[in-house]
Amino acid sequence: MSKITVAGAGAFGSALAVALDMAGREVTLVGRNVDAFRSSRDNPRLKGVPIPESITLATELNVTRDDILLLAVPMQALSGYLEQTRPTPKAAVACSKGVDLASGRGPTAIIDDLLDAPSAILTGPSFAADIARGLPTALVIATRSDTGADLQETLSTDTLRLYLSDDPIGAELGGALKNVIAIACGICIGAGLGESARAALMTRGMAEMLRMAVAMGAKPETLAGLAGFGDLALTCTSAQSRNFSFGLSLGGKGPAPTATTEGRHTARAIVKLAETKGVDMPIAKMVAGMVEGDLTLQQALSLLLSRPLTKEWPYAYRTDLHR
Ligand SMILES: NC(=O)C1=CN([C@@H]2O[C@H](COP(=O)(O)OP(=O)(O)OC[C@H]3O[C@@H](n4cnc5c(N)ncnc54)[C@H](OP(=O)(O)O)[C@@H]3O)[C@@H](O)[C@H]2O)C=CC1
Numbered sequence: 001m002s003k004i005t006v007a008g009a010g011a012f013g014s015a016l017a018v019a020l021d022m023a024g025r026e027v028t029l030v031g032r033n034v035d036a037f038r039s040s041r042d043n044p045r046l047k048g049v050p051i052p053e054s055i056t057l058a059t060e061l062n063v064t065r066d067d068i069l070l071l072a073v074p075m076q077a078l079s080g081y082l083e084q085t086r087p088t089p090k091a092a093v094a095c096s097k098g099v100d101l102a103s104g105r106g107p108t109a110i111i112d113d114l115l116d117a118p119s120a121i122l123t124g125p126s127f128a129a130d131i132a133r134g135l136p137t138a139l140v141i142a143t144r145s146d147t148g149a150d151l152q153e154t155l156s157t158d159t160l161r162l163y164l165s166d167d168p169i170g171a172e173l174g175g176a177l178k179n180v181i182a183i184a185c186g187i188c189i190g191a192g193l194g195e196s197a198r199a200a201l202m203t204r205g206m207a208e209m210l211r212m213a214v215a216m217g218a219k220p221e222t223l224a225g226l227a228g229f230g231d232l233a234l235t236c237t238s239a240q241s242r243n244f245s246f247g248l249s250l251g252g253k254g255p256a257p258t259a260t261t262e263g264r265h266t267a268r269a270i271v272k273l274a275e276t277k278g279v280d281m282p283i284a285k286m287v288a289g290m291v292e293g294d295l296t297l298q299q300a301l302s303l304l305l306s307r308p309l310t311k312e313w314p315y316a317y318r319t320d321l322h323r
């Protein structure tokens, strides 16, 4: 079986490394921070789960055509990281959830542009702490290449169950966009707007996700699966989510988390992309406006509530009906 190299020793990269090591895979974890826990094996980014001695730790990325490379750096760091390291693995699997603010690209497009290797995306509902503790988790591995079945086999374990998809665009947009809707849901709960409003935001947020994904060439059914609905449900309803917690703080409840919060950047990137594509994304626009400090909560609310009344379907995904 292929060796696995995980680049990015943050919460998610470390959790994947631990889970795959527990399942008997040969794993190297690469990160600029690994010297800080080389002897203690106690990574502050993954508290409470020691990094086993059987995982090789490295500060420099060094992969061969025998290795599967998992890229678990934050989205805004991905293109710079690949430009700097130029690895040539058997396959490069993005684990980041987001859209690159500078270029509007998703993770697999960045890999395809920069590397001579098949690209894939690993995404779906999963908190790093759950994966590291070996709790049951179901994810999607999506690729257009012929490496999908091999990746599914190599990266699945007894508790980490991967479903195969041939729609990387849909899978990565699901993972990116649910973070923006999770911020909106956090704002809603933080501001005391109620559970009914959160359910409305999740549902109409799903409509926005679907609309954008279809406009970008994704299959609508991908958004109904783990990478879309599944991750939306997890992230919009759990205080464990950094995006939801960031939203709580924007809504006036609690301090802003300092941890990686992908939805802040994705909201801005997606509003730009939506304008270019002519896709109506009112919730994302509201989140981007509040993140930028251009909109108050009251302004964002009246923006959403004063929209013309309309039919529910097929307006949700028929972009042409909005023109
Ligand atoms: N945490 C989770 O539950 C999940 C996270 N994800 C996704 O995984 C991705 C990573 O998130 P997560 O691990 O939680 O984030 P963390 O903040 O925990 O870790 C990010 C890691 O990336 C490293 N890093 C940041 N910038 C660079 C760079 N320019 N070059 C090299 N390394 C860099 C950081 O290094 P340093 O420590 O030195 O700053 C850190 O080790 C995100 O896209 C997230 O959406 C997906 C599913 C679940």
Ligand SMILES: O=C(CO)COP(=O)(O)O
Pocket (backbone or CB within 6 Å): 097, 124, 125, 126, 127, 179, 182, 231, 234, 235, 240, 241, 242, 243, 244, 260, 261, 262
């Ligand atoms: O992607 C995640 C769950 O699937 C993690 O969500 P947060 O980044 O909001 O913590």
